[in-house]
Amino acid sequence: MTRAARTHDPSYELMDDHDGLSIIYRQHGFPCPLVRWHFHKEYELHLLVASSGKVFVGDYIGNFNPGSLFLTGPHLPHNWISQLAEGEVVDKRDMLVNFTDELFDSAQSVFSELKSLGPLLDRAAHGIEFRCRDTIAEAATLMQLIADTRGIARLGHFLILMERLAACDDYQLLSGTRAAPVADEHSADRTNRAVDYIFSHYARELPLEEVAEFLGMKPTYFSRIFKQATGRCFVEFVNRLRISKSCELLAQGDKPVTDVCFESGFNNISNFNRRFQQLKGMTPSHYRRLVMQRLTEQNRA
Template identity: 80%
Template sequence: MTRHSKLSDPSYELMDDHAGLSIIYRQHGFPCPLVRWHFHKEYELHLIIASAGKVFIGDYIGNFTPGSLFLTGPNLPHNWISQVAPDEVVPKRDMLVNFTDQLFESGHQVFAELKRLTPLLERARHGIEFRCRHTIAQAMPLMQRIADHQGIARLGYFLILMELLAGCEDYQLLSGTTAQHLGEEHNIDRTNRAVDYIFAHYGRDLTLEEVAEHLGMKPTYFSRVFKHATGRSFVEFVNRLRISKSCELLADGHKPVTDVCFESGFNNISNFNRRFQQLKGMTPSHYRRLVEQRPG
């Protein structure tokens, strides 16, 4: 069974604890009120310490595991939902740093070296997952030093970490939709609840009408709001979530492809194969062979 968060808090997160500081460091476990489909004006550098699950950034759906490292740009909605046992609590799941454009816009005027970070910050508007194991191995102790220090020392370690990430060439841009294309706060809050419901029920037959009824909305209106807030239609969103789940199952074991199909939420093998080919550019069997051949 999947543990999913009840996402009832406002979707816009106002961080009023800058207190004149350049960056905010936070860490939290799961479940936690901060785990929800939300956005804020700050960038977010986000390191997963424990548990695995699904990541939602803009219109992107993927997987995260311990050691996953992401950078999201201003106002780009995001959420990480752990797949854990019922009533399981993860004491420390996330380490994150938040900062605003103002830090670097003002800093450029004094420290020319900060301009080297501009391409990284531009990429972050689509969301970035860093893939280089060596980079992540260096980033983790730097994040811990940020956690352990205050003042100028904390800022110094943060800038060292940002320079490291700016030089990383093994990364993936995540969302095809940037923040300016996404819906207003009220609609994202409703989409927040829709994503929560979809995540809990995508393993079975799930219709747009059912989710709309759960939210107390008319199906046509819900369809419009959902696409505006996520950048994808309801059917496309659900199919991408199911394909993400199927990739996880194909990589983790030797279940027959037919079993993977039904466990992922598809109701027939031909539709599963067609959707998988569309999104991954290969068959499920080919995907499994590639995963098995990859170096450890």
């Protein structure tokens, strides 16, 4: 495959615009061609500044909101899909900083202080969501300084940011898998299309055969490559997406659990309760109480 072809590949993102620089800063809106299930050799520090939706990191599925901050490691597949009204466009949704292992591998031989970032970079192999509000606020400020500066000043802001993130102990590790199980770009392309289709239809009955037909594949083959690419079988992936949606609905207010069940795509309340308990370790009602308690504590802080 040629270099030009890979640059536009929908699965593996080839960042050939380093231009001799240690880090890359980018920002973009939504929808955007960069928003897709993909992976690359760079680490990615990703701040969401607008909209809410679903985050996919390796085999993890969760929710994001304005102010959500993530760090993903090399070759760990990821995607953020905003939930917008039809025709709605967000001009600036994402602020991103990308960098490679080479930056620290080379610099540590000269600047031994950089070795303190090792544990943070190791954790990034699973994907990290930072939870500390003060850390996220400081990260947003530093990322804007990175966007506004060049040269040594930009590198200085980046190193301060990494030091702050390394010191943060309020975070969640996300994925059970550490990298893309296969580097087959064609398979990742089909997985991207499958994830987009599932995201658009998971709130109703959605058999594997329907998605396989959409992709023009035999169900058994689709099932195999989907699990290879996402780390989850099709049914488990869909159930996790539905449970993620139910968590979002439960956190929004006092909507009856039965309504949450059906709006999330489940058609059986007992199955919903069983899956929720299995994935969250508690009942939907208990989850709602914990969320309300946490919000109350945050408002008091």
